[in-house]
Amino acid sequence: MKNRKVVLTGRPEGQITASNMSLVEEDVGELGDGMVLVQVEHLSIDAFIRTTFDEAAFHGTAEVGNAVIALGTGRVLDSRFDGLQQGDAVFGPVCAQEMAVLPGVMLQKLEDSQLPPRCYLGVLGLTTGMTAYAGMLKVAKVKADDIVVVSAAAGAVGSCACQIAKLQGATVIGIAGGEDKGRFLREEIGCDSTIDYKKGDVGDQLSALAPEGVDVFFDNVGGQILDDVLANIRVGARIVICGAISQYERVGEVNGPSNYLKLAERNASMSGFNVNYYEQDFPEMQENLSQWVIDGGLRLPEHIEEGIDQFPKALLMLFSGGHKGKLMVAP
Ligand SMILES: NC(=O)c1ccc[n+]([C@@H]2O[C@H](COP(=O)([O-])OP(=O)(O)OC[C@H]3O[C@@H](n4cnc5c(N)ncnc54)[C@H](OP(=O)(O)O)[C@@H]3O)[C@@H](O)[C@H]2O)c1
Incomplete structure (x- = not known):
């Protein structure tokens, strides 16, 4: 059986390019004890993947020559692990490839x-719905009379964060x-108003929309x-640092606001936060997120690129902003 995977070919200097990755084919070997063979169905395109391309990376480093690190969902094709059998749907660190051989304990x-199952990457996912939930409800503790601003609002985390704030009654x-x-x-996610940061000064647009501050x-951007939002905060404001996608190309040289x-x-x-520190709240988060989806109060549009060869294009798209909602690849 053959597997195709996207490997890291070299470390980027600044902006990543498609030439930092290449597609290689290999044989899928024999399964050892405790190992599971997974047919990968969906890969989550996440900003943290960019940081793993650097040598000293916050989320762990991808080795040059190895498959690019990525979370995904898939189906078990073969298992030598007691807890999983053929046909089971699984989530885990499957990496950018069509087939993954992983220890069962990692799935x-x-x-x-x-x-x-792909909802466990998006609206119910650790790096998407649960991140938005943790930041909005556990850190910001958003309330009905709050004026809330979300950056990268049309992306995966942002779309969920906006809707979770709306569900609490906020503006x-x-x-x-x-x-x-x-x-x-405005039309699909339910924002009361929007700011186009490419069109003009964010501070001016924000002070017109919220003259008393936020x-x-x-x-999500940094x-x-x-800086522009900090200039427009109200007394008692809560600033939640979920991410800083504008800074990931030079994490060692970020200037503070x-x-x-x-x-x-x-x-x-x-306050900054990392969703991994909210493990005790995961069951509550997944239960509430699922219920909101089923009730129709929360929806996350998906942008799915087909084919493992589209992985580099999708990863670049995360930084150029060519998608709305959750970006995924279906290998
Ligand atoms: N704290 C945590 O535990 C945690 C967990 C997961 C993710 N995150 C963070 O959440 C954020 C969003 O991640 P996501 O996966 O949901 O991505 P996403 O929002 O779906 O995609 C990123 C978006 O960022 C915008 N963007 C990219 N470069 C930009 C720049 N230089 N200036 C302004 N906007 C820019 C683009 O939208 P436009 O077209 O609007 O520019 C793009 O669509 C990231 O910062 C990520 O690191 C944090």
């Missing part, structure tokens, strides 16, 4: 549910690039957008 069996302003994304946020900022003194002036707080 989570997905029980039958009303939602398809939500989404920041995204381009008119099409603004329309998507209570919560759920930031850089200038973080120059408007950080607004935190002292407005008695505000800024």
Whole structure:
């Protein structure tokens, strides 16, 4: 049996390019004790993958020559692990490939549910729905009378974060690039208003929409957008650092926000969070997220690129913003 995988061919300097990856074919070997063969069905395209391309990486380093690190869902084709059998749906660190051979202990069996397995990458997923839930409800503790701003609002985490804030009754302003994304946020995601950061100054647009300032900022982008929102916060505001996608090409040289003194002036707080530290809340998060999806209060559009050869294109798209909602590859 043959497997095709996307391997890291070299470490990028700054922006990643398709030439940092290449597609290789190999034989799938014999399964050892405790190992499972998985047919990968969907791969989650996540910003953390970019950071694994660097040598000193926060989320672990991908070795040059190895398959690019990625989370995914799939079906068990063969198993020499007691807890899994042929046909089971699973989630795990399957990497950018068509077939994955992994120790069974690294895979989570997905029980039958009303939602398809790929939802465990998107709306119910650790790096998407659960991240939005943790940031909005556990860190920001968003309330009905809050004015909430979300950056990269039309992406995976952002789309969920906006809707979770709306479900609490908050007023939500989404920041995204381009008119099409603004329309998507207002018409499909339910944002009250939007800011096109490519069109003009974010600070000016925000002060026109929220002249009294904002209570919560759920930031996925960092850089200038973080500074512009900090200049427009209300007394007692909560700034939640979910990510900083504008900075991942130079994580060792990030400059802090120059408007950080607004935190002292407005008695505000800024907290970073990592969803992995909220493990005790995962059952609650998945239960509430599932219920909202089933009730129709939460939906996450998907952008799926077909074929493992499309993995490099999809990863680049995450940074150029060519998708709306959850970006995935179906190998
Ligand atoms: N804290 C945690 O535990 C945790 C877990 C998972 C993910 N995250 C973070 O969540 C954030 C969103 O991740 P995601 O997977 O949902 O990605 P995503 O939002 O689906 O895609 C990224 C979006 O960011 C925007 N973007 C890219 N470069 C930008 C730039 N230089 N300036 C402004 N906007 C830019 C693009 O939208 P536009 O077209 O609008 O530019 C793009 O669509 C990332 O920062 C990620 O690191 C954090």
